[in-house]
Amino acid sequence: MSRRPLPRPRIPTCRPATMLTPGDFVGPYRIERELGRGGMAVVYLAYHERLERAVALKILHQNLQGDAGFVARFLYEARAAARLDHPNIVALHDAGQIDGIDYIAIEYVEGESLAEIMQRVRGPLPLDFTLSVIGQVAAALDYAHSRGVVHRDIKPSNILVRHTGHALLADFGIARAASIASLTHTGSVMGTPEYMSPEQAEGKSVDGRSDLYSLAIVAYRMLTGSVPFRGESPQATLYAHVHHPLPDPGAANPELTPAISAILRTATAKKPEQRFPTAGAFAQALRTPAAAAPPP
Numbered sequence: 001m002s003r004r005p006l007p008r009p010r011i012p013t014c015r016p017a018t019m020l021t022p023g024d025f026v027g028p029y030r031i032e033r034e035l036g037r038g039g040m041a042v043v044y045l046a047y048h049e050r051l052e053r054a055v056a057l058k059i060l061h062q063n064l065q066g067d068a069g070f071v072a073r074f075l076y077e078a079r080a081a082a083r084l085d086h087p088n089i090v091a092l093h094d095a096g097q098i099d100g101i102d103y104i105a106i107e108y109v110e111g112e113s114l115a116e117i118m119q120r121v122r123g124p125l126p127l128d129f130t131l132s133v134i135g136q137v138a139a140a141l142d143y144a145h146s147r148g149v150v151h152r153d154i155k156p157s158n159i160l161v162r163h164t165g166h167a168l169l170a171d172f173g174i175a176r177a178a179s180i181a182s183l184t185h186t187g188s189v190m191g192t193p194e195y196m197s198p199e200q201a202e203g204k205s206v207d208g209r210s211d212l213y214s215l216a217i218v219a220y221r222m223l224t225g226s227v228p229f230r231g232e233s234p235q236a237t238l239y240a241h242v243h244h245p246l247p248d249p250g251a252a253n254p255e256l257t258p259a260i261s262a263i264l265r266t267a268t269a270k271k272p273e274q275r276f277p278t279a280g281a282f283a284q285a286l287r288t289p290a291a292a293a294p295p296p
Contacts, residue, residue, distance in 0.1 A: 145208035154214035216267030
C-alpha cells in the first residue's frame with residue numbers, strides 16, 4: 001500500500017509572506033532562512049527541491065503587493081536581469097506570482113557583500129583586492145550598458161564577493177532600459193545618496209556614465225575607508241555630490257599615488273562628458289603602472 005506524501009506546510013494566512021520561517025514553501029521553494037531586508041523586499045535563502053538548487057528568493061513586502069507601481073518596478077528587475085548573461089552579474093533563475101506573492105529567484109552567492117567586508121575590515125582595503133573587484137564590476141557594467149541597461153544603484157551592498165575573490169553585481173531593482181521611458185516620473189530621485197551621481201541626484205536622465213561615477217565612489221570608499229560625501233541629511237549628501245569637489249584621496253590614504261587621485265577625480269567629474277567613456281576604461285586606468293607605483 002503506497003503512502004501518500006505529507007502536504008507541504010503553506011504560509012498561514014495570519015502571517016505575511018515577508019515573515020516566513022524555515023520549512024515554509026513558496027511554490028516549489030522551501031524557505032531555509034532570511035538573508036536580509038530592503039526597502040522593497042525581503043530576501044530568503046530557499047531551496048528548489050526538484051532541481052536541487054539553492055536560490056536567493058526575493059519577495060516583495062506585503063504592504064507593497066497591491067501597489068501597481070512597486071509591482072511594476074519589482075517585475076522590471078526580473079525583466080532587466082533576464083536580458084543579462086554575464087559571469088559577473090547575479091543570474092536570474094525564476095520570477096512570478098504564487099498565491100498573491102510576487103517573487104524573484106536569483107543565484108545564491110556564497111560569500112559576503114562588499115558592504116559586509118567593509119564593516120569587517122575597518123579602513124582602506126588592499127589595492128590589489130580593490131582593483132580586482134572594481135575591474136570585475138566594470139566588466140559587468142560594460143556588458144549591461146551595451147544592452148541598454150543602466151543599473152542606477154551601484155553601492156557596496158549590491159556587490160557580492162565569493163570567497164575565491166569572484167565578484168558579482170546584484171540587484172537591478174531600479175535599473176532601467178536606456179531606450180524606454182522610466183517607470184518613475186521625471187524629476188524623481190532613486191538610488192543611494194552616498195553613491196549617487198550628480199545628474200541622478202538632480203533627477204535628470206542618466207546613462208552608463210552615471211554608473212561609472214557610482215563605481216568610482218565605491219573605489220574611493222575602498223581605497224580610503226570613507227565615502228567622500230556624507231551630509232547631515234540625504235539632501236545635504238546629494239547637494240555635495242552636485243556642488244562640492246572630490247576630497248583628495250591621498251589625504252585620506254597617503255599610500256595612494258597621485259595618479260590614482262587623478263583617475264578618481266576624472267571618474268567623478270560633475271559633468272558626464274568629462275568622465276571616462278566607460279566603466280572598463282576607468283578600471284583599465286587604475287591598472288596602469290603609474291597608478292600602481294608606490295608614492296614618491
